[in-house]
Amino acid sequence: MELDHLKTKNLILFEAISGSRSFGLATENSDTDIRGVYYLPKEDFFGLNYIPQISNETNDITYYEIGRLVELLQKNNPNILEILASPEDCILRKNALMDLLKPEDFLSKLCKDTFAGYAISQIKKAKGLNKKILNPIDKERKSILDFCYILKNQGSVPLKKWLREFPSSGGVSEGRGDLSQEKCGLVSIDNTKGMFALFYNESGDLNYKGIIQNEEANQVSVSSVPKEEKPLAYLFCNLDAYSTYCKDYREYWKWVSERNEDRYNVNQNHGQNYDSKNMMHTIRLLQSCEQIFKTNSLNIRVENRNELLDIKAGKWSYENAMKKAERLIKSIEHYHSVSTLPDYPDPDKTKRILIEIRENLYQ
Structure with missing residues (x-):
């Protein structure tokens, strides 16, 4: 099934601009990402042709089947919760049935693992990248x-x-x-x-x-x-030292072959020795997680646009960016410990909502 098929068959339930533009972090060079929700025709859903998601070749346009979307909402997937929390000025198309899916019905303490956990993994990745940038390995392999x-x-x-x-x-x-x-x-x-x-x-x-x-x-x-x-x-x-060297050599030259050269050159130009764009989104994700536990809600449009764009531009040192991330993690731990959110989203309520949506679509 192709993206055009979703539109010609009127299968799209929701469509919105996502990424930097929805967060309020877009600049003149920002890409326009699209995220959407569709439903499968009754015969495909009940048959053997279930398709959970559809993307274009560059993955900057992705649509999720309604069942897959609700499954990921139940798991508090950050990307999917952010789709549901899209600002009104970013929504391109919305079926009234999508109003049955509210972020507050899915927010739970699980967000600590999904939002902050993912952000922490990105911090570890940033540390690894910092190590690679500061410690290049000669192409000629040692014996x-x-x-x-x-x-x-x-x-x-x-x-x-x-x-x-x-x-x-x-x-x-x-x-x-x-x-x-x-x-x-x-x-x-x-x-x-x-x-x-x-x-x-x-x-x-x-x-x-x-x-x-x-x-x-x-x-x-x-x-x-x-x-x-x-x-x-x-x-x-x-x-032991030789084994460590072989591992570092393999990882370094794999990174060199796969890295985004434009982004790498930007990072080299600002001289801060870390992926500043990735760090900006890591900080933003931690802020979202802190907000969830402070307010029991999710508003993805940031209030500190200039600060985050300064991080992206490399105006923050690696050490200062890491200190901010560590402060946010400590704050998340505190607010999580006193949060009134449930441990997990209610599976029965989730099931009822999905059934109601499908019954309306297939009647």
Whole structure:
């Protein structure tokens, strides 16, 4: 089913401008998002062709089937409650049956988890983004050799440096200033983690496996070493640090490939090292949650437009934005503890409303 089909068959119950324009945060560059509600014809609803929602390719236009909408209202989904609370000047179309769905019939203490919980997850995401922006990772991937160290006196030397600068004396690597990792053999040391005795075979006749067998290896290799051989050094492999690096590398370059370059450039230009647009909406969501528990109502049009737009423009430091978020979270905890809202929306009342709507639509 396509969006045009909803209009030609007169299946739309509600349609409104959403996002920044409905919140009162639109600027000249803001996109226009549309959210709506439709119902399925009787034969589709009772048959095998239930379609819960329909969106365009960019997801800036989305319509929810009335049953799916009520299901999400019952769960106190923030996006769906905000549709129901759309300001009058943003509503493009509204069937009178939609007046049966009032935000106050669905608001409950569950909003703490859905509104504030989602906002907190975005704060964690912002912290992760802040870390990525401040700590870029080179495209050239490190190997496990970069996490190996040779014990020396009371300290250690990076393995690669040690191999490169090993003294050309004593019959080992005679005539050269470096050692080859491929000619090394490692033997695990009992009762230790990541510790190995390192042996070296210049001629290669002992068939040591080397420290790693290839650059993509995720662990060092161990070799069979004759008992009479003497270790040249002792090596420590920090496998935990290597695993952390691999995870960070993978996440960083995934983020680079998926990031919105225009928004990233805006964030780079204002120099605050966080996604300022996302932070603005996170603060707005926390404010909405605080308002729900203070007033038992939801008004999505903000009263601090200039402050929020300053956050979006990067005029707030990351630290100050986080402090504001933390204050709001603390306030939400307080008002939630004294709130008179029910723990959950009334499922029987919700069911009655939905049945009444469908009976009117299908009569």
